Structures are given as structure tokens and as C-alpha cells.
Amino acid sequence: MSDTIVIAELSKGKVSPTTNELVTAANELGSNPTVIVPCSDSSAANDASNISGVTKVIAAKSDVFANYDAAAWAEAIDSVAPAGIVITSASAQSKDLAARIAARRSISVVQDVIAINGTTLSTPIYSGKAIQNVAISGDAVISVRANVFTPSDNSGSTDVQVIDTTGNVSTAVKELVQRASQRLDVSEANIIISGGRGMGTPANFSHLEEIADKLGAAVGASRAAVDTWDEIPHSMQVGQTGKTVNPNLYIAVGISGAIQHLAGMRSSKYIVAINKDADAPIFQHADYGIVATWEEALPVLSSSLSSLLA
Secondary structure, three states: OOEEEEEOOEEOOEEOOHHHHHHHHHHHHOEEEEEEEEEOOHHHHHHHHHOOOOOEEEEEEOHHHHOOOHHHHHHHHHHHOOOOEEEEEOOHHHHHHHHHHHHHHOOEEEEEEOEEEOOEEEEEEOOOOEEEEEEOOOOEEEEEOOOOOOOOOOOOOOOEEEEEOOOOHHHHHHHHHHHHHHHOOHHHOOEEEEEOHHHOOHHHHHHHHHHHHHHOOEEEEOHHHHHHOOOOOHHHEEOOOOEOOOOOEEEEEOOOOOHHHHHHHOOOOEEEEEEOOOOOHHHHOOOEEEEOOHHHHHHHHHHHHHHHHO
């Protein structure tokens, strides 16, 4: 079955109950439903974490979501949404968004779905005088009419992954530090900060060491960094052919997230990713992601930690 991605419907900055109906539709179409909440404040995604039948919740945090702009919303959501069948509400705004996402991904779009039978979707045509059945194969974007599917209940519990695409690194890092300090006790530090080839040169690992000193953390590296630079020893390598780690906090900087690296750290309790490529696979596994270069993010992170730990 295909993975399904639900774009949460919002009302006055909060997740609308219509989203529960979309989750039901998603579970009829495929498996492993992911809910993406477009927001300028990641706390808006908390309600979605309680919806039953949801595998993952992604808070797509960006200033563009403060007001609706079709092109900007489609670009931001497309950058964080995994491949699969994308499901939106059939509200006027969401139907517009559905069409734009489909165009960006070069996949089909089916609007105003009122029934799902396997991979066959039913939509009204001729002002509702007839019903059209459409069969889909592979990825597609569909919009679902409200009050058609039974809403999923709110007895679930799923962690919220935050991916920040706002471009405001200072705001993103401050939120990261706040969220991490709520979930982790730094005095019991079990923390690793690792760098990848995205660090540019081995000399730049000194910036990771500076942050590690403040947190009482160890400095790790990806296989790509170890293979590229003689100055980065194999003893620092985290991954399938290096060390398998299970810290409370794992910060990956300039690491794309290759399978062999994920094998060595994916069981970390809290994963933070900093990468300039919004499509980097590491973001699909991170609890918090910041789309930025290390040059933008690390100085702000270091400064924020100094204030937090003072």
C-alpha cells in the first residue's frame, strides 16, 4: 500500500476537526499516514498528535503560513512532504493547494472525493447529477469533501516532528533549545553532535567542538566526512560501519541521512537535523529540522546555549 500524507485543515490557527476525517480517508487509501500541519507556530501541530491512526505528525513551520499564498504554501509543503498520496480538504483554499502540489510533483489530482473503494475514487460531476469513478495508480493528490468520512477519534499519541523552513535561523534555534530542554535533562547529558561532508572542511568541526564543550557532548562524524578527510578519524564515525549510538539528543549537522548513517543513530531519543537541503532524507527521521547552512545555524545555537546554560 502507498504511504499517505494528510495536509491538515486549519481554522483560526488550530487544527480543524475536518483533519480527523482526512485521516480516516488516508487509512482507507493506504498505510502509514503522515499529517503535515502548515503553521507559523509549531504548537499548532499538538492537536494533530492525538488523532488515532496517525503514524507521524510534521509541523511545517514557516512565516509563509501566516497568510495564504498559494505558490508559497505549495513550495513549502512540497519541500517537507514525503512521496505518496497527498490528501487535503475540498475547501476552496485546499483544492487550490492540491492542484498546485500536484503540478509541482507532476502527478494526478482528483478533486471533491466523496467515496473511496480500494484505489477507486468517487467524485460528483454535472453539479452532483452524476458520480464519476476514477481509478488511481501510484502517487496522486486528492481533495476530500467534509462530512463524508467518519472522523478518527482523538485517543492517539504521536510525537511531533518540526521542520523549520522559515529562513529565520535565530527563531528556529531558540525554539529547538526550548523544546530540547523540556524533554531532556542536560545535567544527565547523553548528547552527540555530528558533522558530515556538508561542514565543508575538517577545520570547521571546531564549531561542533565548541557546542559539544558547552553541552558536555561527544563529537561524531558521518562516513562521508571520515572518507573525505584524513583529519576526521574513523573512531568518530557514527553509522553501520562505525559506531551505533543511542543518546538522548543527537544533533546532525550537514549530514544528508544516508541509510548506513541512520542505522547507527536512528534509535536516539531526540534527533535534530541542520541541513541546507530541505529534501535531505535526514529530515524524515528528525524530531526537529532546521533548513539552513551550518554557518547560519551553529553561531545562533552556540549563543542560545550560552544563555540557556548560564
